[in-house]
Amino acid sequence: MATEALKLTAQIVISHASMSELTPKELVDEIKVIYNVLTALESSEALLEAAEGGAEPGPEAEVLKKPSIPLDEIVKEKYVVCLECGKKMRTLKAHLRKAHHLAPAEYFRRYSLDPKKYPLVCKEYSEQRRKLAKEKGLGERGFRRKKASA
Ligand SMILES: [Zn+2]
Numbered sequence: 001m002a003t004e005a006l007k008l009t010a011q012i013v014i015s016h017a018s019m020s021e022l023t024p025k026e027l028v029d030e031i032k033v034i035y036n037v038l039t040a041l042e043s044s045e046a047l048l049e050a051a052e053g054g055a056e057p058g059p060e061a062e063v064l065k066k067p068s069i070p071l072d073e074i075v076k077e078k079y080v081v082c083l084e085c086g087k088k089m090r091t092l093k094a095h096l097r098k099a100h101h102l103a104p105a106e107y108f109r110r111y112s113l114d115p116k117k118y119p120l121v122c123k124e125y126s127e128q129r130r131k132l133a134k135e136k137g138l139g140e141r142g143f144r145r146k147k148a149s150a
Contacts, residue, residue, distance in 0.1 A: 005035060005039045013030055068086070071113070071118065075118055075119060077123045077124050080122050082095060084102070091122070096120070
């Protein structure tokens with residue numbers, strides 16, 4: 001698969017050349033070096049694959065977990081779904097810590113989740129909290145106003 005290595009070489013050299021000024025000679029040298037490295041890597045990878053007997057996923061496939069539940073299913077009106085075990089709860093923060101020893105940040109990173117899009121509390125819960133905070137704010141302001149006019 002020399003063409004694949006050539007394509008990669010071109011990509012690498014192009015991105016390098018766009019960052020630093022290279023003379024034509026340097027460019028050619030760089031292409032040679034990168035191409036050699038890539039083809040060497042490729043052939044040793046091919047050897048490894050042959051030795052292992054096929055296309056088994058490497059250990060690096062484990063680093064980022066793929067959620068088994070569709071992401072638009074995990075934050076609902078009455079519950080949020082734990083992607084680790086599939087449990088449904090009103091809030092996940094304490095559960096993640098107790099059941100999976102995960103900090104919220106680790107959880108978001110593990111599943112590449114956007115915390116703003118996929119909060120750890122159900123919609124109803126965050127809505128209630130928002131309302132409560134609003135009412136409290138309004139109440140306090142009203143109280144102060146009354147007192148001031150008295
Ligand atoms: Zn869980």
